[in-house]
Amino acid sequence: MNQLPTTTGKVIVCDGNEAAAWGACLSRPDMVAVYPITPQSSLVEYLAEFIADGRMDADLMDVEGEHTVLSVLHGAVLAGARTYSATSAQGLAFMFEPYFRTPGLRLPMVVSLVTRDAVSPTCVWGGQQDAMTVKEVGWIHMYCETQQEILDTIPIAYKVAEHPDVMLPVNVNHDGNYLSYGVARVELPPQSVVDAFLGEKQVNWHACLDPERPMAVDPLTGGAGGIGPSMFVKYRKGICAGMQDALRVIEEAHEDWGKRTGRYWSPLIEEYRMEDAEVALVTIGSMTGAAKDAVDTAREAGRKIGLVKIKTFRPFPAARIAQALSKVKAIGVVDRSVNFGWNCGPVFQEVLAAMYAQPVRIPMMSFIGGLAGADITVEHFATVVERTFRLAGGETAAGPVWLNEND
C-alpha cells in the first residue's frame, strides 16, 4: 500500500466535497471512476489529486461520461473490486441505465450524490430533485447534514452495502452548494480505525466474472408461463428483503462507528427536542441546522416544538417516523424538491404514508424551499414554525407553501 494517511484524528478544515473524498480515501476503494459535473467536480478533482499524490491507492478511471463511470465500476465489482464514484443531476440522469441495474445485481457500491436541481429550467445549483427522482430504483439513500457527517457516512455506507444481509448499493447524498462548497471543521478518523471498522471487503461473493468460478451473470429471466416470472418475483422480493434488513444494519453500523470514533450519528432519523413537542418539523439534509436554530428560538418563546431529521430515506424508516411523530398535533414537512404528481414535496408524501396507520389523523403541511440553490434561512423556518402552529390550532392545511417564492 502507498503512503496512506497515518494521521490520528487529525482536524482539517474543508468543504463537503473534500470531506467526501476523504471518506472515500479512508474506505480504500480499489477503483474510482470519475467524470466532472457541477457541483460535484471538485470532489473528483480531490480524488484524482489523492491518487496522484499517492495518498490513495486506487485505480483512477477517468472516463467519457457518467454512463461509463457506473459501467466500469459494475465490471470492477464483478471482478472483485471495492469501488467509489460521485455524481449529480444531469450526470445521474445519464448514469440512469446502469444505475437501475446496480441493485438487481446486488452490487455493493458507494456513490456520492451531490444533490442539485435538474433541468429544465437550466440550473446548476443545489436542490434534491435529482436524488428524489431516483428513489424507487433500489439504492439505499442517506442524506447528510454536515461536512463531518458526509465523511463519516461514507465508510458506514460501505459497511452497510457489503453486509451479507444487505448487498445493495448506497448513495451518500450531500446538498450541492451549501455542503459541497461550505467549509467547516472536520476530523479525519485514523486509517487504522476505518480499516478495523470495515474489515475485509465482501463485494462479489454472490456474483462474479472470474474464469476460476465460471458463471453466467444476469441470464434472461421471465416471460409468461414456466418458472421465469416466479424467479423474477423471487429476485425482486430479495431486494425488498435486503432493503428491510438494511434498517437494522444501518443502525448497527452507525453504532459501531460511534464506538470507534466517538461520533454517534442518528442512523435512520434524528429526534430533536421532541420530548413534549406539540408541533414537529420534518427536515432532510443541510437545511436541518437552520431548522434546529429556529426550533430553539421557538422553544425560548415557550412554544413546544421539536424536529425530526431524516437521515435514511431509502429504506424509508416508516415505523420510526410514525413513532416519533405520533403524539404531536401538527407536522410541517420541508422539502428541497418537488413531487409533481402530488403537488407537494416527496418527503411530505412519504411521511404522510408513514402516518397512515396512526389512530388519530394528524394535520400535515408541505413546505418546499431551497430549490435552485436558494437559501432556507432561520427566518424561513420561523414561517414554517408559525404556519405549523396555526395548523395545530385548527387552521385548514393549505399547501404546498413555496418558501422562496417571495424572496
Add this chain to the structure above:
Amino acid sequence: MSLRNVPDNMCPIATEYTTMLTGDWRALRPVVDRERCVKCATCWLYCPVQCVVEKAAWFDFNYDFCKGCGICAEECPHRAIKMVEEAEG
C-alpha cells in the same frame, strides 16, 4: 464464501447449462455418403451449430442438435452430403 452460501433470492446468476434439442427444428437432414467423404473437415468448419462428429473414416452429424441449415451439403467440395427430407410422423 462459496456459491452454496449464496441465498437463492440474491441475484440472477447461473452455473447449470441449458439443454435445447434443436434437432427437432429440422425439415431436411444431412446424410453423408461415406464413400465420397474424405474427411476434409469443410463441413465441420462451417457448421454453425458445430454438430459435426468425426468417425473413423468419415464425418457424421449429431442429429440431436443439427438444425438442417444445409450449409454442410452446400460447402462440401466432394458433394458427399445430401439433404434429405425428414420422415413424417
Add this chain to the structure above:
Amino acid sequence: MHEVRLHGRGGQGAVLASAILAAALVEEGRHVMAIPAFGFERRGAPVVAFLRLSDTVIRRVTNIYSPDIVVVIDPTVARAVDVFAGMPKGGTLIQATGKAPGDVDVPDLVGRVATCDAVRIAMDIFKRQITNTIMLGAFAKATGLVSVEALERALEETHFRDAGLKQNVEAVRRGYAETTVLDLGKEKAA
C-alpha cells in the same frame, strides 16, 4: 457569533481567503462555517464569500445577510456593490485602500474602519494585484479574532508551497503590520 462577508473580484481569491481564514480560526479553537456565494465566478466580476465563526458549534448552513464584519479585498469593488448591505450598527469595515481610515466614506452604522494599502503591498510581494492573504493580516489586526501565527499555519495547510508559501506568509505579516484601525466611537457603535 460573528458573521463575516468578504467582497472581491473573480481571480483575487476571496473564496480561498475565506477558506484560509476558516482554517486559521479552527486552529484557534473556534467553530466555523464558510460558504461562497454560488455563481459563475469570472475573472474581474464581483465575488462574495461568507464566513460564520463561533465558540460553539454552528448549525445553520446558510448565507449571511447581516455581517458584523465586512472585508473588501479590492479597492474599487465597492463602487459596483453595496458592501454595507445588511450590516448592523457598530459593524466593522476592513477595506483595501491607500486611504487613511478616517478618509473612507462610510455610513453612520459603521463602528470601526480598518484600511490597508493592499494593492501596493501586493505589487511589492507578488508583482500582481493579489490582495487576499494581505487582507487576512488586516482582518487579524482589525478584529483580534485570529492571530498571525494561526493564519501562517493555515497557509501551510493549503496549496501554497515553497516560494508561494513564503510570499503569502510575508503578505499576511505585512497586511497585519500595515493596517490602520480607527474606532469611530461609542456614539456610532451604539
Add this chain to the structure above:
Amino acid sequence: CPTGALEFRKAGSIFNEYGAKEDLFVPGLSGCQGCNSELIMRHAMRKIGRNSVLATPPGCIPGMGSVGYNGKTGTKVPVFHPLLTNTASMLSGIRRYYDRIGRKDIVVMALAGDGGTADCGFHAVSGAAERGEKVLYVCVDNEGYMNTGMQRSGTTPYGSWTSTTPVGEHMKGKTQDAKNLPLIMTAHKCRYVATASTGYMEDLYEKLDRAIEASFEGFSYLHIYSPCPTGWRIPSNKVIDACRMSVDSNFNPLWEYTNTTGLRFTHSPDNAYPITEYVKMIGKYRHLSPDQLAHIQAKVDEQVALLKLMAAESSPPPAAHRAPAGASTP
C-alpha cells in the same frame, strides 16, 4: 480456387489444430438455421479458450441463449449481458481490476453486435479505445437490429430493406450509407484493428490470434461481417457463399491495421466481382434500381480506393469495378 482443393486443405489444418478443443457454448443454442453469428461465436471461443471473461450485449448472441434463460446458462466461460450501451465500459472495469491484482493472462472480451458497437454503445467503445483499455472487442456485424425484427442500424448499407427502412412508394430501403466502424477504430490508435469474414476462415483464425495477443497490450478491435439469413433473406445454406462473395466483390474488404505496420489487405481487392454479383444473392437488395446499384458500386470503389491509399497502394481500382457509364448517384 475453383476446385476447392485449397479450401479443403485449410479446413483440414484448422480441424487438426482446433477440432479437439472444446466448444465453449452448449449444443443447442437457438440461433436461426444457418446463423453465421453462431458459427463465429463457437469458433472464436474455441480459439480463445476458458481463461476468458465474455460479454455478449443484447442482440442475437445472448438472444440465442449464450447467457442463458431462467437460471441456466449457455456458455462455459464467465459470461454476462452488459447493457446494449456499456459493453466496452464494463470490460474496462473488469480488465483494470484483474491487471491490478496481477491476473494479466485473462482474455477480457466482447462478442457484440453492430447496434451496441456502432450506435448506442459507441461512446463506450470509443472511450475504452481512447484510454487504451486492454480488451478484445469483437463486433459481429449483421448490418442491423436483427434480433428485434430487422431494424436499421448505423452499419446497415445503403439501399437495404429493413423493417424501419422499408421499400414503398416513397422510400426504397435505407437512404444513407453505412458508417465504416473498423476505419473509425483505426483513428483511435487501437493496438489492432481488422476486418474478417467466415468466408475466409483461416484468415479469421489468424486474425483472432493477433487480436488476442494485442488485447494484452491495448484495445484490440475485430470486425466480423456476418450475413443474417433471416433478416437479409438469404437461403440458410447459402450463407457462406454470401460471405465469400461479400469479400470477393470488395463489399467487405479484408484488412488489418496496427500502429506500426499501418493498413494491410489480407485478401487482394483486385479483380473483384461487380457488386451486382453480391447483391443478387441477398433478398434485402432485391428491389434495387440501377441508380441505387450504381451508388453502391461507387461507394464500394471509393472505400477500396481509400483503403488502398492507407495501404500505400494507391493505384485506381480496375475498370471492371467501375460503375456502369452514365450511372448517377441518387
